[in-house]
Amino acid sequence: MTNISNTERTCRICLVRHGETAWNAERRLQGHIDIPLNETGLAQAEATALRLLGQELRFNALYSSDLQRARQTAAAIARHHRLELNHDERLRERHYGFFQGLTYDEAERQHPEFYRRFKSREIEFAFPDRGESLAEFAERVHDALHDIANRHAGHHVLVVTHGGVLDIVHRLATDEPLDSPRNFPIPNAALNWIAHTDGEWQLLAWADESHLGDTLDELPNA
Template identity: 50%
Template sequence: METTRFCCIRHGETAWNTQRRLQGQLDIGLNDNGESQARAAGRWLARQGGIDHLYASDLSRAWRTAEHIGAALGLQPRPAPELRERRYGIFEGLTYAEARVTHPGPYARHEAREPDFVIPGGESLRQFHDRVTDRLCQLASEHGGQTLVLVMHGGVLDIINRFVRGNPLDTPRDFLIPNAGLNWISHGPGGWQLESWGETGHLAAGALDELK
């Protein structure tokens, strides 16, 4: 089995990120800072070289980030809708504070990270986990020995980090997920490995974490 490497990148910043508003699968575009972050990620990756393929969530904030990266790498993004953000249902469009007040019961279960709790109008953590990891494993199988860039969302990266490290879905998060941060994982004879996480040296200071 040949090792497949992945650089998993969260999309650049959006206006809703700065407002701490739950985007889910609503199609929110990048703000000016997000556009700059995406270009910076592309420049950094182009200097490293060795990227074979580029995949992205088809939501515009991720797709636009991938277009900037692809322009620097000379690669056309390929859509991977399985890497879309979690469907947050009734929470989408609300800030975290608004969701807590407007839907206190469901939000408490969401905040407790109950794996099988289906957000009304949305999906459960386990459903989300399964669609993301199924696609990730498929890509590892299809691209043995190659290096891929995947552009995605904060929630998707949360799932991937836990999956690679073998951590449960319901434990508190112990890692950051900054906008346009670079996160390297690989799959080879020894299984899944986390190589590095949350690299932001290519960005100006202040990249926002998914929950902060």
């Protein structure tokens, strides 16, 4: 029987949060609302694409959320790396229901009990008006990543997505519970590396923003 090395079985995924938007700067919850990059975000997308060229790796595939802030970030990467861009709606941000369009301060002021449940990371709490629970959100993110990893064993893959998705990804790779407080950064346009081998996930590197200037975290005051 021929032995297959870990290298041949491992899918290494570099995940990038989209560049900055005007709503990021306003600390406004975007969710599924389709907000474009601002000028800072467009510059971050270019800087990230060039930083990835310096990795001296051959990336085999590029996946992105279908929301335009992720698509615009991924388009810069696709152009520099000559990769076909594959959109997957499972890589979208969490749907925040009627919190979408509100700033964090507005959400807390207008809906204090719902905000408390959101902030405390109640796993089964789903936002009113078609919003997702953390459990539902995590399930679709896990499904997307497992599909990508199984499709690209032995390859390097790029995924452009959102802050909430990266929160789920970090927990997937470290076995950190969904309801524990977040203790890691999620900056716009940073590089985050995970690996998948034989059904097991591993965190390789996180929040590399050496190619960027000031960045905004996914949460206020983080």
